[in-house]
Amino acid sequence: MLQFLVRRIATIVPTLLFVSILIFGLQQLLPGDPAVVLAGEERDPNVVAYLHQKLHLDQPLPIRYLYWLRGVLHGDLGESLRLQQPVLDLILQKLPVTLELALIAMAIALCIGIPAGIVSAVKRNTAWDYGASVVALWGLSTPNFWLGIMLILLFSVTLGWLPASGFVSPSEDLRGNLAAMIMPAFVLGNAIAAVLMRHTRSSMMQVLSSDYVRTARAKGLVESRVILKHALRNALIPIITLGALELGTLLSGAVLTEQVFTIPGFGKLIVDAVFNRDYAVVQGVVMFTATAYIVLNLLADIAYALVNPRLRVQR
Amino acid sequence: MSDTTLEDRPAIAEPAETVAPASYRAGALRRLLRRPAAAVALVVILAFVAVAVLAPWLAPYDPLATSWSAVRKAPSAAHWFGTDEIGRDVLSRVVYGARASLLAGVVSVVISVSLGVPVGLLAGYAGGRTDALISRMTDALLACPFLILAIALAAFLGPSLTNAMIAIGVSATPVFVRLTRAQSMAVKVEDFVLAARAIGNSPLRIALVHVLPNALPPLIVQSTLAIAAAIIAEASLSFLGLGQQPPAPSWGSMLNTAKNYIDNAPWMAIWPGVSTFLLVLSFNLVGDGLRDALDPRSR
Numbered sequence: 001m002l003q004f005l006v007r008r009i010a011t012i013v014p015t016l017l018f019v020s021i022l023i024f025g026l027q028q029l030l031p032g033d034p035a036v037v038l039a040g041e042e043r044d045p046n047v048v049a050y051l052h053q054k055l056h057l058d059q060p061l062p063i064r065y066l067y068w069l070r071g072v073l074h075g076d077l078g079e080s081l082r083l084q085q086p087v088l089d090l091i092l093q094k095l096p097v098t099l100e101l102a103l104i105a106m107a108i109a110l111c112i113g114i115p116a117g118i119v120s121a122v123k124r125n126t127a128w129d130y131g132a133s134v135v136a137l138w139g140l141s142t143p144n145f146w147l148g149i150m151l152i153l154l155f156s157v158t159l160g161w162l163p164a165s166g167f168v169s170p171s172e173d174l175r176g177n178l179a180a181m182i183m184p185a186f187v188l189g190n191a192i193a194a195v196l197m198r199h200t201r202s203s204m205m206q207v208l209s210s211d212y213v214r215t216a217r218a219k220g221l222v223e224s225r226v227i228l229k230h231a232l233r234n235a236l237i238p239i240i241t242l243g244a245l246e247l248g249t250l251l252s253g254a255v256l257t258e259q260v261f262t263i264p265g266f267g268k269l270i271v272d273a274v275f276n277r278d279y280a281v282v283q284g285v286v287m288f289t290a291t292a293y294i295v296l297n298l299l300a301d302i303a304y305a306l307v308n309p310r311l312r313v314q315r
Numbered sequence: 316m317s318d319t320t321l322e323d324r325p326a327i328a329e330p331a332e333t334v335a336p337a338s339y340r341a342g343a344l345r346r347l348l349r350r351p352a353a354a355v356a357l358v359v360i361l362a363f364v365a366v367a368v369l370a371p372w373l374a375p376y377d378p379l380a381t382s383w384s385a386v387r388k389a390p391s392a393a394h395w396f397g398t399d400e401i402g403r404d405v406l407s408r409v410v411y412g413a414r415a416s417l418l419a420g421v422v423s424v425v426i427s428v429s430l431g432v433p434v435g436l437l438a439g440y441a442g443g444r445t446d447a448l449i450s451r452m453t454d455a456l457l458a459c460p461f462l463i464l465a466i467a468l469a470a471f472l473g474p475s476l477t478n479a480m481i482a483i484g485v486s487a488t489p490v491f492v493r494l495t496r497a498q499s500m501a502v503k504v505e506d507f508v509l510a511a512r513a514i515g516n517s518p519l520r521i522a523l524v525h526v527l528p529n530a531l532p533p534l535i536v537q538s539t540l541a542i543a544a545a546i547i548a549e550a551s552l553s554f555l556g557l558g559q560q561p562p563a564p565s566w567g568s569m570l571n572t573a574k575n576y577i578d579n580a581p582w583m584a585i586w587p588g589v590s591t592f593l594l595v596l597s598f599n600l601v602g603d604g605l606r607d608a609l610d611p612r613s614r
Contacts (some may be wrong), residue, residue, distance in 0.1 A: 011451075018455030029471040137603075141596035143547050143567075145554050146588035149574050157578045164577075252462035256551055260574065270463065271555055274470040286467045290458040297458075 001305065008301055012294050019290045020072060023283050024065050030279070033057075038279055040081060047081070077287060078280030080273070087284035090269060097167060098265035101188065101257070102250045104181055106243070108189030109196055114239070116193070117200025121208060122227060132197060139194030144253050148187045148260035155183060165262040184261040188253045192246050199242050203235040237307055244300030251289050343532075346608035353604025356597035363594050367413040374407035378564045387580040397582035400572060408564040409586050415565040416594060419480050419549035419558070420542040426484025428538060431491025436522050436530075438492065439499030449492065456489040465548055469557040476549075476565070479558035483548045487541055494537055498530030532609035536602055543598035550591050566591045 030037045035051035051057070056064045071078070077087035120132035156164035162183055168176035207213060208231050216230045217223075255267030262268075266285065273281035348354045366373060375395075382402035390397040396405035438449035456464070468482035502508060503526060511521050552558035553567025561568060566587035573584035 011454075014451040015454040015458060018452050019458055022455055022459070023467075026467055026471045029468070031473075137596065137599060141543070141592055141599050143550050143554075143570075143588065143591050143595070145551065146570055146584070146591065149570060149577060149584045150588065153577055153581050153584065157581070248460035252460040255462060255466065256554065259555060270466060274466060274555075274557065279471065282467050282470050286459055286463055289460055289463055290455070293458045293460065 004305060005302065008298060012298055015294060016291065019294070020069055020287065021065065023287050023290075024068050026283060026286075027279065028061075037277070038081065040277055072287065077284035080278050080281050082273075082276045082278045082281075087281050088288075090281060091266065091284060091288050094264065094266045094269045097263060098251075098254050098258070098267060100170070100177075101181060101185055101254060101263065101265060102247075104185035105188035105192065105250060105253075106246075108186055109192035109246075112189070112193035113196025114200050114236075117197040118204055118227065118232065120197070121201045121204035124205065132201070136194040136197045139190045139197075142190070144187045144191060145256040145260050147190060148184065148257060151183045151187065152260070165260075167263045167265075180261075180263075184257045184263060187260075188250060188257050191253060192249055195246060195249070196239065196242065199239060200235065203238055204231060207231045207235040237304065240307065241297075241300045241304055244296045247293055247296055248289075251293075343605075343608045347601070347604050350604045350607070352600050353608075356600035356604070359593060359597040360601065363413050363590075363597075364417060366410055367417050370410050370414060374404075374410040376404035376407040378403065378407040378411040379562050380404075387576065387583075389580075390582055396586045397580070399569070399583050400576055400580070405569075405583060405586055408569060409566070409590055411564045412566045412569060412587060413590065413594075415476060415553070415559045415563070416546050416549060416591065419476065419483065420546040420594075420598070422480045423483040423487065423545040423549070424538050424541045426481065427487040427491050427541060428534070430485070431488040432495045432527075432530075432534065434488075435492040435495025436499050436526065439496040440503055440518065440522050440526060442500075446496070450496070453489045453492045456486070457493075459486075461486050461544075462548060462551060465552060466555065466557060469552055474557045474560060476553075476559045476563075479549055479552045482552070483545050486548075487545065490537065490541070491534070494533055495530055498533060499526045502526050502529045536606045536609060539598055539602035539605055543595045543602065546591065546595050546598065 027034055033048075035048045035055060035057055036043060038051050038055075039047040056067045059067070075088055077091070079086055080090055083090065116132045116135065120129040123129055152164045155162045163176075163180050166180055168180055170177040208227075213226060213231050216226045221230075251266070254265060255270060257263070258265045258267035259271055270282060270285040273279075273285070348357070380403060382398070385394065385398045385402040387400055388394055388398040388402075394404050394406065396409060399405055399408070434449055438446045438453075459467075464486040465479070465482040468485060469479050472478035472481060499522070508521060508525050511525050516524075549558050550565070550567035550570070553565040554571045556568070556571065559565030559568055569587040570584060573580070573587070576583055
C-alpha cells in the first residue's frame with residue numbers, strides 16, 4: 001500500500017510540471033510583445049515597463065518559465081491587472097460559491113444517476129431500462145446553458161416560482177440562497193447524472209452476473225437485500241473514481257451555468273477575465289483547476305485502494 | 316456485397332487482422348442501419364448537412380438583414396421562427412447557423428485525430444521513455460477541464476470561429492492519444508505484427524499498415540462522439556462570445572442574445588437550442604450505434 005502511494009504520488013509530479021509548461025506556454029500565443037498586450041488597451045508605458053520587469057521579458061524563455069514556476073510554487077499565481085489583486089486571492093474569494101453549486105449539483109446527480117442506473121440494470125430490457133437510457137441520452141445531449149435558459153423561461157418567467165438570476169449568500173438568507181441555487185445546480189447535475197447512470201448500470205450488470213450474487217440468491221435472500229447489500233456495495237466501488245473524474249465536467253459546466261444565472265463564482269471569474277484581457281487570471285484559474293483535478297484524482301485512487309478488498313489484502 | 320457469409324458466422328471474436336475488409340465494413344453499416352434509433356439519427360444528421368449546404372436556397376431571408384419594422388416579432392406566416400432583437404429572421408439564422416456548428420464539429424475532430432492518432436501510435440508502438448513522456452503530457456492536458464482549456468486557448472488566440480475550432484481540437488486531442496495508444500499496444504503483440512516485423516517491415520509501415528487499421532473501429536466511434544462534444548463546445552464558446560463573432564449566425568451566439576430577451580421573446584431561445592440538441596443527440600445515437608455495430612462480438 002505504501003509502495004502504491006509513493007508510486008502514485010511520484011507520477012503526479014511530472015504531470016503537474018507539464019501542466020505548468022502548458023499554461024506558461026499559453027502566454028506565448030499572444031501576438032507581439034506580451035507586455036504591451038497584457039497592459040490592456042490603455043498601453044500605459046509605465047505599466048508596460050513594469051510588466052517587462054515583472055515578467056523578466058529581457059531574459060530567455062526557459063529562464064522566464066523558471067521565474068514564473070518559482071512564483072507558482074510559492075502560491076503566487078500573478079496579479080490581476082484589472083482588479084489589482086493577487087490571482088490566488090481572487091480564486092479563493094470566488095471558490096466557495098462554485099463549490100456550493102458543485103456540491104448541490106453532485107448531490108442531485110447522485111440522487112438521479114445511481115437509482116436510475118440500479119433500476120435499469122435490475123429491470124434490464126424493460127420499459128424502465130429504455131426510459132432511463134432515453135433520459136441519460138437527453139442529459140448528455142442537452143447544452144446545459146440552453147437547459148438553463150429554458151428553466152428560467154418556465155420557472156421564473158412563466159410560473160414566477162424561482163429567481164431568474166443572482167446569488168444570495170447562505171449566511172444572509174439560506175432560503176434565498178437555495179432558491180437561487182436549485183436551478184443552476186440541476187442544470188449542472190443533469191449531465192453528470194447521465195454519466196453516473198450509464199456507469200452504475202454497466203457496473204451493476206457486471207456484479208449481478210457474478211458468482212457471489214448467485215450464491216446470495218441461492219441461499220434464499222430477499223431480492224432487495226441481494227441488490228442493495230451484496231451487489232450495490234461492490235458496484236459502487238468504481239463510481240468513486242468516476243466522481244472525481246467528473247470534477248472537470250462540473251467546473252467546465254459551472255463556467256456556463258454561472259454565466260446563464262449570473263452567479264459570481266469561479267466560472268464567471270474566468271469569463272470576465274477573458275473579456276478584460278486579464279491573462280494572469282485566466283492562467284491562474286487553469287493552473288488551479290488542473291492542480292485540484294490532479295490532487296482529487298490522487299485522493300480518489302487512494303480511496304479506491306482503501307475500499308477495494310483486493311488492494312487492501314496486498315498491503 | 317457478399318456480407319451474408321459474415322453475418323451467418325457464429326458470434327466469436329475474429330482474429331484482429333480480419334477486422335478491416337470491405338465486407339466487414341459493409342456489414343457494420345448494415346448493422347448500424349438495422350438499429351432504428353441510429354438509422355433515424357443518421358437521417359437527421361444528413362438533413363442538417365443538406366440544410367447547411369443548401370442554406371442560401373433554403374433560408375427565406377438574408378440571415379444578416381435587419382428590419383426595424385420587424386423587431387422581436389413572434390412566429391408568424393412571414394417569419395416561421397419569429398424575428399430577433401434587430402429584426403433578423405430567426406429561421407434563416409438557424410439555417411445558416413448549421414454551417415458553423417457542423418463545420419466546428421467536423422474540423423475540430425479532424426484536428427484532434429490528426430494530432431492524436433500519430434502521437435498515440437508513436438507512444439503505443441515505441442513504448443519505453445517515449446511512451447512515458449507522451450503519457451505524462453497527455454495526463455497534463457487531460458487534467459485541464461476540456462471547456463476551461465478551450466476557453467483559455469481561445470482567449471489567448473483571440474475570439475473567432477477558426478480559433479475556437481483550434482482550441483476545441485487541441486483540447487480534445489488527449490482522448491485520441493490515449494485510445495490509439497491503448498489499441499496499438501494491444502495489437503503490437505499479435506502474431507501478425509510479429510510476423511510483419513520478422514520479414515523486415517519498417518516500424519512506420521507496421522504502424523500504418525498493420526496497427527492503425529485495427530485501431531480504426533474504436534477511433535471511428537470516438538470521433539463520432541467527439542463531433543457531438545465539439546458541437547456543444549462550439550456552441551458554448553460562441554455563447555460566451557469566444558466563437559463565431561457577430562453578426563455571423565451561430566446557434567451559441569444566438570442563445571447568448573436570446574437570454575437577454577427571454578421574458579418577451581422566448582422564441583429567440585427555443586430554435587437554436589432545439590437544433591443544437593437534435594444534432595448533438597443524433598451524433599451521440601450514431602456513435603452508440605456504431606459502437607455496437609463495429610463490435611466483433613455483435614456479428
